[in-house]
Amino acid sequence: xxxxxxxxxxxxxxxxxxxxxxxxVLAAGTTRDWRSxxxxxxxxxxALAVITAILGPAVTxxxxxxxxxxxxxxxxxxxxxxxxxxxxxxxxxxxxHDEQEIYRxxxxxxxxxxxxxRGGLVPDVYGFTLSFKGVLLEGLxxxxxxLTFGGNAHQIPLAxxxxxxxxxxxxxAGLALRAPLARVPENTMKFTVGVMLTAFGTFWGAEGxxxxxxxxxxxxxxxxxxxxxFALGLVALLRRTPSPAPAEPIVEGG
Amino acid sequence: xxxxxxxxLFVYDFVIGDDWRVAAGVTAGxxxxxxLTHDAGVAAWWLVPAxxxxxxxxxxxxxxxxx
Numbered sequence: 001x002x003x004x005x006x007x008x009x010x011x012x013x014x015x016x017x018x019x020x021x022x023x024x025v026l027a028a029g030t031t032r033d034w035r036s037x038x039x040x041x042x043x044x045x046x047a048l049a050v051i052t053a054i055l056g057p058a059v060t061x062x063x064x065x066x067x068x069x070x071x072x073x074x075x076x077x078x079x080x081x082x083x084x085x086x087x088x089x090x091x092x093x094x095x096x097h098d099e100q101e102i103y104r105x106x107x108x109x110x111x112x113x114x115x116x117x118r119g120g121l122v123p124d125v126y127g128f129t130l131s132f133k134g135v136l137l138e139g140l141x142x143x144x145x146x147l148t149f150g151g152n153a154h155q156i157p158l159a160x161x162x163x164x165x166x167x168x169x170x171x172x173a174g175l176a177l178r179a180p181l182a183r184v185p186e187n188t189m190k191f192t193v194g195v196m197l198t199a200f201g202t203f204w205g206a207e208g209x210x211x212x213x214x215x216x217x218x219x220x221x222x223x224x225x226x227x228x229x230f231a232l233g234l235v236a237l238l239r240r241t242p243s244p245a246p247a248e249p250i251v252e253g254g
Numbered sequence: 255x256x257x258x259x260x261x262x263l264f265v266y267d268f269v270i271g272d273d274w275r276v277a278a279g280v281t282a283g284x285x286x287x288x289x290l291t292h293d294a295g296v297a298a299w300w301l302v303p304a305x306x307x308x309x310x311x312x313x314x315x316x317x318x319x320x321x
Contacts, residue, residue, distance in 0.1 A: 069284065074269075076280045076302070081271040084313055093318050140268065201280075202302050209284045210291035211299040223303070230307060234314060241318055 005220075006153050007162045009196040013145045014166035016189050017138040019181045022174035023099050024134030027106035030178075032115070032127030039122050040131030048139040052147065052160075059151040065208055071148040072205025078145065079197025083231055086191035091238035096187050099180040106130075145197070152204055195231060199224040273317070279309040 029037035062070065088094035113126050122128045142163055150159025173181055203213065203220050213219035270277045283305040290298035 069288075073280055073284055076306075077269065077271070077277050080276045080280070080306070080310060080313075081273075084273065084276070084310065084317070087310075087314060088317060198306070202306060205280070205284050206287050206299050206302045209287035209298075211287050211301075212297065213299050219299075226303075227306070230310075234311060238314060238318060243318060 003153075003155060003158055005196070006149055006155055007158060009193060009200070010146050010149055010159045010162035011166045012189050013193045013197075014142045014163045015170055015184070016186055016193065017142045018167045018170035019099065019174075019184050019186060020102075021135045021138040022170055023103050023180045024106060024138075025131045026174060026178065026180060027103055027110055028127045028130040028134070031107050031110040032130070033124035036122045036124040036127035037131040040128040040133075041135050043128075044132045044135035044139060047136055048143055051140070052143050055143070055147055056151075056156060059147050060154075060156065062151075065210075067152060067208070068204045069208025071152045072201050072203070072208050074144065074148055074201070075197050076201030076205050078141070079194055079199075079201045081194075082190055083194030083198055083227075086187060086194050087231055087234050087238065089187050090191065090235045091241075093238060093241075093243050097190070099184075099186070103180040149200070152200075191231070195224060195228045199227050202227075273313045275316075276309055276313050279305055 025037050025041050028040065059067065059071075085094065089096050110126070110130060115124060115126075117123055118125075146159040146163045147156070150156035153159075170181065170184075199220060203223055207213065215222075280302075283302045287298045287301045290296040290301065
């Protein structure tokens with residue numbers, strides 16, 4: 001597998017999750033308390049680092065065949081979930097992911113909670129918890145994707161670099177704007193990530209189960225475009241299918 | 255007990271997601287590939303892609319029909 005494809009897949013997946021986490025941290029910081037939101041963010045990043053440090057060696061210790069089967073199954077399930085949502089959004093059967101709307105919702109919920117000020121590192125427990133949970137939950141998926149991709153391709157450092165680059169780029173943009181990153185084409189990015197996860201999951205999963213692909217690694221060059229075309233075909237087909245109920249706005253991640 | 259249940263629900267949502275049929279189909283496809291390859295000696299690389307082109311439209315169709 002090309003290092004470039006691994007970097008792009010992990011970078012895009014991490015960037016999408018980082019955009020969603022940034023929205024939550026911004027809402028917690030703006031409406032509650034910046035110090036508590038920042039401590040929540042840093043604590044979640046520390047927890048993610050610990051999880052990565054524990055799971056990383058465990059993933060790489062698996063025999064290659066078992067690793068490919070396990071990772072392929074996980075990537076395929078994740079990929080199909082991402083692709084399914086992306087197709088439903090692109091065809092109008094699910095509301096597009098709107099960071100502005102999510103931000104407004106989060107701000108409204110956070111503002112409604114009473115503020116109980118205390119001293120110390122975390123003056124506002126609610127702001128801390130909101131930020132911590134948001135970053136941890138969005139980050140867990142990133143950890144799994146980076147570890148499984150990196151572990152299978154024996155390129156965990158490159159996967160980690162892609163993840164860190166994405167988080168840094170999004171965090172800097174979020175801090176500079178002090179507003180949700182609504183212009184990031186999240187839905188298109190999710191569609192692309194869904195196609196890549198599904199393609200690599202199909203390839204590694206079947207290999208892990210003992211199958212040999214015609215053309216070996218070159219099969220991926222057929223699988224990824226074929227899945228993309230198939231998904232685009234489904235979007236076109238579903239656009240002609242009427243929805244029984246209007247799509248509701250997305251207020252949570254995913 | 256309540257926290258254990260919440261954790262279980264989180265893991266289910268994290269791994270299985272919105273449609274359990276997709277996860278079940280993927281598992282069945284990989285088990286089928288393993289059995290066909292190891293027990294029957296069939297070059298079964300086509301099974302997972304074949305399941306994919308069945309599972310994804312089925313899951314989408316069910317999602318679209320749901321009110």
